[in-house]
Amino acid sequence: MHKQTLFLKDEAALLDTARALADGVKAHEEELAESGLTIYLLGELGAGKTTFSRGFIQQLGHQGHVKSPTYTLVESYELEPWQINHFDLYRLADPEELEFMGIRDYLGTHRIILAEWPQRGKGYLPQPDIIITIDYADTARSITLEALTERGRELLDTM
Ligand code: ADP
Ligand code: MG
Known part of the structure; x- marks a missing residue:
């Protein structure tokens, strides 16, 4: 499937979806690690992009807090065989700033980009391999997962 929309009644359901995606990554780890993986997270402020990232990153083995990269632009996690680079570009004034911060070091093989x-x-x-869009209504959310590459499609098929 290339695109699916799920209704999530609360934050726990959103975290479950994030964990299911991370489990898919684990199941395809060998193939995916070679190429790296890029996931875009779309949605208004407060929709749950960082919350989703927290569920995903913790399911891949991170034990501590997942800090929002609002001020730092990127937070990195070393979780063998991955380096997860979680970006929040809300405060980026000009895309070229990414060049100055050495964006290239954050991309490539064994990297997961969550942006x-x-x-x-x-x-x-x-x-992106996958675009995730979160829309909200009070404490419920709807989430659309769309695959844009073959890799992304294989991953969504595991969910
Ligand atoms: P974003 O990164 O999209 O700006 P955050 O993940 O930082 O959003 O914040 C989402 C906020 O909404 C959190 O305070 C979270 O507790 C709250 N929330 C309430 N209901 C949900 C839900 N169903 N899914 C995700 N977050 C929810
Ligand atoms: Mg956020």
């Missing part, structure tokens, strides 16, 4: 506000880094971030 909030990827539109603001246009031209510097890799094309």
Whole structure:
């Protein structure tokens, strides 16, 4: 399937979806690690992009807190065989700033890019394998997962 929309009644359901995606990554770890993986997270402020990232990153083995990269632009996690680079580009004034921060070191093999506000880094971030869009209504959410590459499609098929 290329695109699916799920209704999530609360934060726990959103975290479950994030964990299911991380489990898919684990199941395809060998193939995926070679190429790396890029996931864009779209949605308004407060929609749950960072919450989703927390569920995903913790399911891949991170034990501690997942800090929002709002001020630092990126937070990195070393979780063998992955380096997860969680971006929040909301405060990026110019995509070129990514060049100055050494964006290239954050991309490539064995890297998972999770990017909030990827539109603001246009031209510097890799094309996404999966785009996740979160829409909200009070404490419920709807989430759309769309695969844009074969890799992304295989991953969503595991969910
Ligand atoms: P974003 O990164 O998209 O700006 P955050 O993940 O930082 O959003 O914040 C989402 C906020 O909404 C959190 O305070 C979270 O507790 C709350 N929330 C309430 N219901 C949900 C839900 N169903 N899914 C995700 N977050 C929810
Ligand atoms: Mg956020």
